[in-house]
Amino acid sequence: MRRKETSWIWLERLGILCVILTILSLSITLTINFRPLYVWDIKALNILDQVTISQSELLKNFGQLMSYLNNPWNQTLQLSDFPVSASGAFHFYEVKRLFLLCYGVLLVTIIPSSLFIYRLFKVKRLWRLIRPFQWGMIIPVFFGLLMAIGFDQFFVAFHGVFFNNDDWLFDPATDPIINVLPEEFFMHSFILFFILLEVFFLIGIIIGKRELKKI
Template sequence: MIRTNWKEKVGLACLMLTVITLAITITINAFPLYVFDIGHLDILDRVALSQEELLKNYRELMSYLNFPWISQLKMTDFPVSASGAFHFWEVKKLFLLNYGVFLLTVIPSTMFLRKLWKEKRLWILNNGLTIAALVPVFLGFFMFVGFDKFFTTFHHVFFNNDAWIFDPELDPIILALPEQYFFHSFILAIVLFELIILGIIYIGRRQFKSKN
């Protein structure tokens, strides 16, 4: 049985926050994924724009969501209702919270991993990381069984209103952000999380074998 002290438990918790927020950060800024989905999901058939025009609006939206100094959402070709603007403001807060947690945890997590690496003790994390790696597997199962229900539940968890339910007449940007795009985004986030966690587990196992 692997015993860990409280410092190692705190280090593991910090590491998990870093991995989660890193996977989210990469996913929400995965510009190539959106470019791919423009063609894969026939998004241009939903909007009366060229791909270049659509991507310009997408960048404007992402700039608003990513940068705290941009206080008002303005897109060249998509009007935004008061309800839509409120929802994107709530999304912006979640984006910035994610970045804040990442910045607060990445340095101590790196130091923690570096310490265990030098001591050849990364393997002490394997039990906790194995459990953590199973969580996205269950989430992925529910996503594949019924993403529509999963997506609705996700919004109910993170938002205490129905501003996320867009009317295409008032907020046509929703036509450029089909549900399937978010499905692909969730998949990407899960894959990134699993790759990082399994990578650490693999290195830990190698260190454990070399020790014995």
């Protein structure tokens, strides 16, 4: 009996980890594919002042970039109005690998997570999500504070963690695409990502607490 309980405890912990990975990868997926954010930033950040093309042409190039990053079968980065250097292309290739890794995690975890949540619902143990999700809500707050202190340092540290080279430091002369991908756009993307995390975790906490009241 004790071995069975121990096995269930570990399975439950594994299930919670799976759910958290699903939330993380889903939040990233929604953020990087939320095109309206870039459309809004075009005006908010006066991005068109940096180029001689129209907004529709700029969005066409942005779509080409996102198509390359999202599509595992698209192996060539080609933008209509922006040349790309060898180092720039390699950086986007590394970004593409991170995108595909994120999608892979989402695909692998979303079904087990759904089954696990359904299992918790059936046995009235959704309250088990409360404490892990409360800890999860601290993460965006912590990184949000770091961003508030200095986004430049945060941005550099982020690239230091995920990239082992300096190819992300674009030269506008050889990679003019960087002129239409300002640092502020990435800051807004991080903010959106953190908001999504908070919302998903908060929903889980609310559902768990409501169930706890019924027990």
